[in-house]
Amino acid sequence: MSETILEVDLANPLLPGESTVLTLNFNGQVPLLIRRSGRNSKEGVALSMAQWYPKMAEYDYDGWNAEPYLGREFHGVWGDFDVTLKLDKKYVVAASGYIQNPKKVGHGYSDKKGRSKKGKLTWHFVAPNVHDFTWSADPDYIHDIYAGPNNVVLHFFYKNNPKIIDGWKRLQPKTAELMSFYNQAVGEYPYNQYTVAQGGDGGMEYAMMTLITGERTFGSLVGVTAHELAHSWFQHILATNEMKHEWMDEGFTSYISTMAVDKILEKQKTFPIESSYRGYLYLAQSGLEQPQQTNANRYEHNIAYEITAYNKGAVFLGQLGYIIGADKLTTTLKEYYNDFKFKHPTPNDFRRVAERVSGLHLKWYLTDWTQTTNTIDYGIKSVKSNAEGNTSITLERIGLMPMPLEILVNLKDGKKKIYYIPISLMRGEKENPYNIKWSVLKDWPWAFPEYDFIIDENQKEIESIVIDPTMYMADINRNNNEFPASK
Numbered sequence: 001m002s003e004t005i006l007e008v009d010l011a012n013p014l015l016p017g018e019s020t021v022l023t024l025n026f027n028g029q030v031p032l033l034i035r036r037s038g039r040n041s042k043e044g045v046a047l048s049m050a051q052w053y054p055k056m057a058e059y060d061y062d063g064w065n066a067e068p069y070l071g072r073e074f075h076g077v078w079g080d081f082d083v084t085l086k087l088d089k090k091y092v093v094a095a096s097g098y099i100q101n102p103k104k105v106g107h108g109y110s111d112k113k114g115r116s117k118k119g120k121l122t123w124h125f126v127a128p129n130v131h132d133f134t135w136s137a138d139p140d141y142i143h144d145i146y147a148g149p150n151n152v153v154l155h156f157f158y159k160n161n162p163k164i165i166d167g168w169k170r171l172q173p174k175t176a177e178l179m180s181f182y183n184q185a186v187g188e189y190p191y192n193q194y195t196v197a198q199g200g201d202g203g204m205e206y207a208m209m210t211l212i213t214g215e216r217t218f219g220s221l222v223g224v225t226a227h228e229l230a231h232s233w234f235q236h237i238l239a240t241n242e243m244k245h246e247w248m249d250e251g252f253t254s255y256i257s258t259m260a261v262d263k264i265l266e267k268q269k270t271f272p273i274e275s276s277y278r279g280y281l282y283l284a285q286s287g288l289e290q291p292q293q294t295n296a297n298r299y300e301h302n303i304a305y306e307i308t309a310y311n312k313g314a315v316f317l318g319q320l321g322y323i324i325g326a327d328k329l330t331t332t333l334k335e336y337y338n339d340f341k342f343k344h345p346t347p348n349d350f351r352r353v354a355e356r357v358s359g360l361h362l363k364w365y366l367t368d369w370t371q372t373t374n375t376i377d378y379g380i381k382s383v384k385s386n387a388e389g390n391t392s393i394t395l396e397r398i399g400l401m402p403m404p405l406e407i408l409v410n411l412k413d414g415k416k417k418i419y420y421i422p423i424s425l426m427r428g429e430k431e432n433p434y435n436i437k438w439s440v441l442k443d444w445p446w447a448f449p450e451y452d453f454i455i456d457e458n459q460k461e462i463e464s465i466v467i468d469p470t471m472y473m474a475d476i477n478r479n480n481n482e483f484p485a486s487k
């Protein structure tokens, strides 16, 4: 035994292709709720049973993934879970798997009524092809069932607390809409059931279910459910090792759930993931940032871990849409899911899909954005009339990270022009996303700190010049992105 890891020496070595059976008897005591798991949550949920059994460590191309569980990210082995729980009859149980004896347990799993509350009751669940099995139980749970998309059955368990019942009822159709959104944006949910249960602390994703705190405003209830449900795709089905590549789970989940909530709650923001950009820009200038490839458990500051995983991870996708085009990003996400579900993909796997979809080289993007803390900062250095009556513009690259640039020129007569400067590292450029013609200029060799180009107009005709009018490039200092300089 080493910290939380048990090492077992096999009597005989296990050769490739062979199998063995491990049987483990264990006793545990359910503690008062500690972070994710335990009894008597703040909101009075009796049992929040996450991370409650000895788990097999994953063995893969990386060797043994036997990292201690710190109440945060986890990685696991897919398998079929067959779980029998014998509990006092008073409890209603929510769990990862499909109930096998609904007639016997009643409680909304069947319409059986009038059971005695004395003695024990056995609950039998089966969860196929999951890498985790979680359950929760409470004597006062209300259990509702709602029909989700593609015949998926949605289960909701929440305390019989008059203050929250209305919100939890209204959450049910929204959860179905969220699932439809993810089915469309990423790929089809492969299980027949998903459960939202009040329990634990904050919100945490588990296989086929989530435990969330329930005493929330409606917006917060939808927001947390959107986030945890989206994890089904990234943490449970794709299941990147989120201790190593936390941003591919938390970041992609944040990105897609923010887009979903924007649509489902009809917020219709022009820039839904703006707050992710704001978070990242704050961190990039805080002096606390560590490279995104840092192991989730090795950050010096928790805030650096959180912003890097969630915000910078969401910006990774938002900005990739800027680099390869929004439609190509949409296709990339779908192909990525289709190609890598149940395979534990790595950052490189995602990059290769994006490259195949876009036809552009993206190794540089992974290098600068995920392996360093290099920042993006481009500026307009000078704008001058030249002898021919045209205008010479000099741009400068102040940050170390290269990016292709989109330059908007607003003319005094109201006309607009867009110039696009590719970087040679990409070996190509995206399609014009604007509904006006754009001019593709010569590549900016990434090592050069300055870049000059000439536009046909006389300087007197120019109202303003803006680097990246979309704001999807995470430039850490936008003050130098405009001419004339913004006050």
Ligand SMILES: [Zn+2]
Residues within 6 Å of the ligand: 227, 231, 250, 253
């Ligand atoms: Zn999350």
